[in-house]
Amino acid sequence: MISTYDFRLRRTATILSVAIVTLSAIAAITGVLISFYYEPAAGGAYQSLKWINTEITNGLLIHTIHDRAGTLLIGVSLIQMVVMFLGRQFRSSWLTAWVSGILLTLTSIGLAWTAIILDWSQEGYWRFRIELSTIEAIPLIGSTLRDVLVGGGALNTTTVEHLYTIHSYLLSAGAILLAVVHLWSILKQEKEMKGELVAPELPAQKEVELT
Numbered sequence: 001m002i003s004t005y006d007f008r009l010r011r012t013a014t015i016l017s018v019a020i021v022t023l024s025a026i027a028a029i030t031g032v033l034i035s036f037y038y039e040p041a042a043g044g045a046y047q048s049l050k051w052i053n054t055e056i057t058n059g060l061l062i063h064t065i066h067d068r069a070g071t072l073l074i075g076v077s078l079i080q081m082v083v084m085f086l087g088r089q090f091r092s093s094w095l096t097a098w099v100s101g102i103l104l105t106l107t108s109i110g111l112a113w114t115a116i117i118l119d120w121s122q123e124g125y126w127r128f129r130i131e132l133s134t135i136e137a138i139p140l141i142g143s144t145l146r147d148v149l150v151g152g153g154a155l156n157t158t159t160v161e162h163l164y165t166i167h168s169y170l171l172s173a174g175a176i177l178l179a180v181v182h183l184w185s186i187l188k189q190e191k192e193m194k195g196e197l198v199a200p201e202l203p204a205q206k207e208v209e210l211t
């Protein structure tokens with residue numbers, strides 16, 4: 001038996017999971033549109049994004065929607081985790097939604113992180129260099145991880161290509177998959193719980209004296 005409060009939490013989680021799927025789809029579609037003109041190269045990346053913003057019809061709009069959808073995805077996923085934590089349950093559909101939600105939050109953070117250097121701006125370049133030194137400091141795997149991300153050696157076109165591939169193929173496909181699994185398990189959970197909803201208490205029946 002579940003209370004109306006729990007059911008409302010579940011409904012909020014359902015709405016947020018629909019928002020998550022929508023935001024992931026918007027980010028993926030606008031990402032593909034950006035990729036038609038984006039050049040994953042040191043220097044060229046900055047110029048191509050500038051070109052997209054100024055010369056391509058609706059380029060700035062699509063670019064802005066991509067940025068906003070990606071950022072909102074992180075925010076909504078984090079709120080979803082709080083909502084799910086408040087309504088936590090011991091059932092497999094909840095666990096699937098919880099695990100996929102956590103992985104999705106991490107993936108969306110990963111998408112924003114891999115995009116740091118994609119615009120090849122001064123800010124992005126220096127931010128990425130600082131973050132790389134943190135990655136390098138990880139015991140045992142630090143330097144290998146750095147080489148995988150950077151492509152070995154200094155930051156150059158190979159680095160942009162590596163991060164572009166991780167961002168646009170691996171992580172974006174992962175985000176879409178996780179968002180669908182998350183929504184599916186939330187819907188399954190809501191269906192299960194609907195049948196268990198406690199009926200609102202009925203007012204005490206008045207005793208009618210029959211004389």
Ligand code: HEM
Binds near residue numbers: 172
């Ligand atoms: C679920 C899918 C995706 C999400 C959540 C996502 C998210 C993001 C985020 C947060 C940024 C950084 C925006 C900023 O702060 O400036 C970004 C940048 C970028 N994304 Fe995606 N992305 C997705 C899919 C894709 C795909 C499929 C492509 C290309 C095929 C792509 C291409 C790019 C490019 C070129 C940039 C650099 C633009 C810039 O720095 O302003 N993205 N993305």
